[in-house]
Amino acid sequence: MATITQNRVRGRPAHTRGPTYLSYTPDGTKLITVGSNNTVRVYRTGFDGEPTNIDECPEQNSGVSSTDDFFVIGSEDGNISKFSLETMSFEGFLTRCSLPIRDVELSPDGQWCAVSSDDMAVKVIKMDDKNSVMVLREQPKPVKHLSFDPSGKWITLSCTDGLIYVYSLRDEEPDLVRKIDGLIRGVETEDEVCTKVVWHPDGRAFAAPTAMRNIQVVSKNDWEYQRAFVSGHDGDITALAWSPNGAMLVSAGKDRKVVLWETKTQKQLATYDHANVMDFAWHPSKNILSFTNTDGEVYIYNDFVPADHANLVKLPLQPSPFIHDPLSEISANARRPITNGIKDIPNRARRGSLDSLDDILPSELMGDDDDFVVDDDGAGYALGLNANGKRPNGAVDTYAVSKRRIQAWEPQYHESFQPGSTPWRGNRKYLCLNLIGFVWTVDQDTHNTVTVEFYDHEFHRDFHFTDTFLYDKACLNDNGTLFSCPAHDDVPATIFYRPHETWTARADWRTQLPKGEDVTAISLSDSFVTVTTTANYVRIYTLFGVPYRVYRQKSSPAVTCASWRDYVLTLGNGPVGADGNTKLLYTIQNIKRDEICQSEDVVALPDGETLKSVFFSDNGEPCIYDSTGTLLTLLHWRTPSQATWVPLLDTKLLSRLASGRKTESYFPIAVADNKFHCIILKGGDQYPYFPRPLLSEFEFEIPLSSKPASNNKDDDVFNEEAIKEEDELKKLEGQFVLKSILTAQQQDLVDFTKSTHTQRTALARMELEIDKTLLQMMAVECREGEERGMRALEMVSLLRDRTGRMIDAAGKVAERYGRTVLGEKIREVGEARLGGGDMDED
Known part of the structure; x- marks a missing residue:
C-alpha cells in the first residue's frame, strides 16, 4: 500500500x-x-545558497536539456539557444524555427539536439556542425514531446494526432520504423497534459501516459504492451520520469498527486501532495528528485524516496517491467554464454533469481548510456563484441571486468527450445504451430487462457480452456494435444495429455515430474509421449500415461526432441568445437523395438549457426531447419553410422528473393508432400504473431548454384540461346539430385520396414523418373555438340535400368542428333552391362 506523505x-x-x-x-x-521570464537559474547540488543567474535569455521558454559542459533551451520565439556552463554565458543560436518551440532534447552523448515546434517537421541537429541536420517529416501534425532512447539511436515523437512516431537514427537518413496508435491521447501543443514517451534506462522499453490516466510500458523489440502502472491518478497525467537505475517511476497528475512507483511490482510506494507539477528531474546518483510547476517554482526534494524504500536508489540498473522478460527466460535458438567472456544474460537469469541486472552485468561494463548496447532481437545484450561475435584484439582494458566478477572460460552452448513455438510477445505466445492446427495462450496475470484451433473443422473441433497450470509448451497431432508447464509455487513440472476423441468417459491424464526437474522439450507421436528434462532424462510415456522408459541422455544439456510413430530423435550439446561452440549431437532410436539407429552423431551445422527447428516429415524422415535458412533431411538414418545430412532447400536462393528488393525470413512448420511448409515473416520479424498467419509452401530445390552460368561465345557476344540451354540443364541437374535423394529415402523405407506393394511400386516409378531425367539431360548435351559427348556418355552410365531399355533409348537420342561416335560408345556400355549379350528390342 502507498504511503501518504505530507x-x-x-x-x-x-x-x-x-x-x-x-x-x-x-x-x-x-x-x-x-x-516564462528571461532568466536561467543554475543550482549547485548540495549548496543551499542562491543559484547562479544567467540573464538576457529568451522569454517563454518551453524546454531545457544539458550536458556537463553546456545546455540548450527552446523558446516560443522559435530560437534554440546554447549556453556554456563553464562561463555561464550565451554561446549562440543553434537553429531557428518559424513557429514556437515545444520541446528540445539532447542525445545521451550530447552530439545531437532534437527540436520540435508547431511546425510539423522535427529537426535533429549535430552540435558541432549546425549545417548537419536530419529532418523527420512523416508526422502530419506538430510534435509535443521528444525522447531519445539511452543509446541515442532511436527517437520517439509524441504527436498531437495521438500517435507515437518511432524513428531509427542509425543511418544518415532517418527511418520511420513504427507508428504506435491507441497509446497516448491527441492533445494540442500548449496543453498541460503530458503525452511524453520516457525510455527505461535499460533501453528495451518505454512508458507513456494513456488516456485512461494509467502508464503503459511498451517493449522496443516487438512494440507490444507490457506491464502497466494503474490506478495512481484521478486526473490527467502531467509529468513522469524513471529513476536513473530504472528501479522506480514517478508521475504527477492534475489530481495534485505525485506518485512514486516501484518498477518491478508496479506498486505505489508513496504519494505526495503537489499541485501543477509539469516536469521531473532525478539526480543521477543521489536520493533527490527535483520538479517544477506552472507557478514558476522549483522543488529540490532531498530524501524523496522514503527510508524504508531507500535501498532502491542504490540498486544497479534494473530491467524493464516485461510481462515475460526475455532476459529471465530461455531464448530459443541461441547459443549461451559468450565464449571467453561474461556469461550471457538469459542463461544467468535462468539459473538464478533475477533481482537486478547487477547480477548480470559488471558495473565497469555499464559505462555511459551510449555504451549500453541494445539487442534489437530482444535476446540479450552484446557487450564489446565485433560483427563476428568476438572481442576486438587489444580491447582487454576497454572491457575490463572487476576482479570479484571475473568469469572462467566457458563454451557457447545451444539453449533448449520447443519446435514450432514462439517466445512471449506481450502477453501472448504460440505454444505450437503445425499442419494440424495451432495452440496459443494468453497471460491473464492470475491464469492463462489456452486456445487450440484446427485447420480441418470437419475432423476436429476447436476448444478453449482456462489454464491455471500456466502451460508453456504444447504438441498437437491427429490423436490429441500434449502440454507441459514449469514448476511454480511448489507445484512440480507437469505433463498433461488430452486426446481428441475417446470411447471412455475420461481419458486425459496428468503426471508430475520429480521436484527440481523441469521440462526442456516435449514431442508427441502416434505411439508415445516424449519428454526431455533439465536433469538430462528422456522420459517416454504411452498415449494413456503409462511410463514406458526412462533413460539419461548422453549429450548435455538437452536441446530438444521430435518423434514419429515409434521413433524418437533427441538432441543435446556435445563436445566443444574449434570455434568455441558445442557440437549438437542427435540420437534416433526405435522405442518399441529398443533399437538405436543413430547414436550421438553430429548435427551438420556451420560454425556459429544454430538450429531453428527439428521435425519428422509426413513420410517419417528427420528434418532440420537452421539459422542459415537451409532445410536439410537425414539420409540412411536407419543404418547405424551411415546417416548424412543433405540439403533440400536453401531459402536464401529462392527466386522470389532474386531481385534483392524483398527481405523476408521463414518460420518452419513442416515437410509434407515433398514441400517445405512455413510462415513468411516480413519486416525483420523472427517469429509469427497474431492474427493467425497464413501458411506458405515451397518446392524442394537443391542448392547447386545461385543462377545458371552465362555462356559467352563468338568473341564474348552474349548468346541468349546458350543461356536458355544452360538454364534448362541446371534445372534438370537439380531434379536429378533431388529425385536421387527422395528415391534413397524410399529405398530405405522399403528395405527396413514391412513395405507394402504400393511402396515398392512407388520406388520403381521413382527410379524410372530418375532415368527419364538423365535422358533429358543427355539430350541437352547432344544439342550442344560433339565436344559434350563424354559428359553425355557419363549420364548414360548413371542410368538405373538394368533391362537395357533405357540404354537403347539413349542410343536413339544420340542417333537423333547425329552423334555417331557417341552412339557407338553407348552401345558398348549396354553390351558391358548385359554381360556381352544383345540389348532387348522394343
Missing part, C-alpha cells in the same frame, strides 16, 4: 508564473531551470 519541502520561487522546466547535468553537480 509536504516536507517548500517550492523555491525561480521564475514568473507559467510553464517551468528543469534538467540535471549528467554528473549531477548542477540543476538548470528555465521558465
Whole structure:
C-alpha cells in the first residue's frame, strides 16, 4: 500500500508564473531551470545558497536539456539557444524555427539536439556542425514531446494526432520504423497534459501516459504492451520520469498527486501532495528528485524516496517491467554464454533469481548510456563484441571486468527450445504451430487462457480452456494435444495429455515430474509421449500415461526432441568445437523395438549457426531447419553410422528473393508432400504473431548454384540461346539430385520396414523418373555438340535400368542428333552391362 506523505519541502520561487522546466547535468553537480521570464537559474547540488543567474535569455521558454559542459533551451520565439556552463554565458543560436518551440532534447552523448515546434517537421541537429541536420517529416501534425532512447539511436515523437512516431537514427537518413496508435491521447501543443514517451534506462522499453490516466510500458523489440502502472491518478497525467537505475517511476497528475512507483511490482510506494507539477528531474546518483510547476517554482526534494524504500536508489540498473522478460527466460535458438567472456544474460537469469541486472552485468561494463548496447532481437545484450561475435584484439582494458566478477572460460552452448513455438510477445505466445492446427495462450496475470484451433473443422473441433497450470509448451497431432508447464509455487513440472476423441468417459491424464526437474522439450507421436528434462532424462510415456522408459541422455544439456510413430530423435550439446561452440549431437532410436539407429552423431551445422527447428516429415524422415535458412533431411538414418545430412532447400536462393528488393525470413512448420511448409515473416520479424498467419509452401530445390552460368561465345557476344540451354540443364541437374535423394529415402523405407506393394511400386516409378531425367539431360548435351559427348556418355552410365531399355533409348537420342561416335560408345556400355549379350528390342 502507498504511503501518504505530507509536504516536507517548500517550492523555491525561480521564475514568473507559467510553464517551468528543469534538467540535471549528467554528473549531477548542477540543476538548470528555465521558465516564462528571461532568466536561467543554475543550482549547485548540495549548496543551499542562491543559484547562479544567467540573464538576457529568451522569454517563454518551453524546454531545457544539458550536458556537463553546456545546455540548450527552446523558446516560443522559435530560437534554440546554447549556453556554456563553464562561463555561464550565451554561446549562440543553434537553429531557428518559424513557429514556437515545444520541446528540445539532447542525445545521451550530447552530439545531437532534437527540436520540435508547431511546425510539423522535427529537426535533429549535430552540435558541432549546425549545417548537419536530419529532418523527420512523416508526422502530419506538430510534435509535443521528444525522447531519445539511452543509446541515442532511436527517437520517439509524441504527436498531437495521438500517435507515437518511432524513428531509427542509425543511418544518415532517418527511418520511420513504427507508428504506435491507441497509446497516448491527441492533445494540442500548449496543453498541460503530458503525452511524453520516457525510455527505461535499460533501453528495451518505454512508458507513456494513456488516456485512461494509467502508464503503459511498451517493449522496443516487438512494440507490444507490457506491464502497466494503474490506478495512481484521478486526473490527467502531467509529468513522469524513471529513476536513473530504472528501479522506480514517478508521475504527477492534475489530481495534485505525485506518485512514486516501484518498477518491478508496479506498486505505489508513496504519494505526495503537489499541485501543477509539469516536469521531473532525478539526480543521477543521489536520493533527490527535483520538479517544477506552472507557478514558476522549483522543488529540490532531498530524501524523496522514503527510508524504508531507500535501498532502491542504490540498486544497479534494473530491467524493464516485461510481462515475460526475455532476459529471465530461455531464448530459443541461441547459443549461451559468450565464449571467453561474461556469461550471457538469459542463461544467468535462468539459473538464478533475477533481482537486478547487477547480477548480470559488471558495473565497469555499464559505462555511459551510449555504451549500453541494445539487442534489437530482444535476446540479450552484446557487450564489446565485433560483427563476428568476438572481442576486438587489444580491447582487454576497454572491457575490463572487476576482479570479484571475473568469469572462467566457458563454451557457447545451444539453449533448449520447443519446435514450432514462439517466445512471449506481450502477453501472448504460440505454444505450437503445425499442419494440424495451432495452440496459443494468453497471460491473464492470475491464469492463462489456452486456445487450440484446427485447420480441418470437419475432423476436429476447436476448444478453449482456462489454464491455471500456466502451460508453456504444447504438441498437437491427429490423436490429441500434449502440454507441459514449469514448476511454480511448489507445484512440480507437469505433463498433461488430452486426446481428441475417446470411447471412455475420461481419458486425459496428468503426471508430475520429480521436484527440481523441469521440462526442456516435449514431442508427441502416434505411439508415445516424449519428454526431455533439465536433469538430462528422456522420459517416454504411452498415449494413456503409462511410463514406458526412462533413460539419461548422453549429450548435455538437452536441446530438444521430435518423434514419429515409434521413433524418437533427441538432441543435446556435445563436445566443444574449434570455434568455441558445442557440437549438437542427435540420437534416433526405435522405442518399441529398443533399437538405436543413430547414436550421438553430429548435427551438420556451420560454425556459429544454430538450429531453428527439428521435425519428422509426413513420410517419417528427420528434418532440420537452421539459422542459415537451409532445410536439410537425414539420409540412411536407419543404418547405424551411415546417416548424412543433405540439403533440400536453401531459402536464401529462392527466386522470389532474386531481385534483392524483398527481405523476408521463414518460420518452419513442416515437410509434407515433398514441400517445405512455413510462415513468411516480413519486416525483420523472427517469429509469427497474431492474427493467425497464413501458411506458405515451397518446392524442394537443391542448392547447386545461385543462377545458371552465362555462356559467352563468338568473341564474348552474349548468346541468349546458350543461356536458355544452360538454364534448362541446371534445372534438370537439380531434379536429378533431388529425385536421387527422395528415391534413397524410399529405398530405405522399403528395405527396413514391412513395405507394402504400393511402396515398392512407388520406388520403381521413382527410379524410372530418375532415368527419364538423365535422358533429358543427355539430350541437352547432344544439342550442344560433339565436344559434350563424354559428359553425355557419363549420364548414360548413371542410368538405373538394368533391362537395357533405357540404354537403347539413349542410343536413339544420340542417333537423333547425329552423334555417331557417341552412339557407338553407348552401345558398348549396354553390351558391358548385359554381360556381352544383345540389348532387348522394343
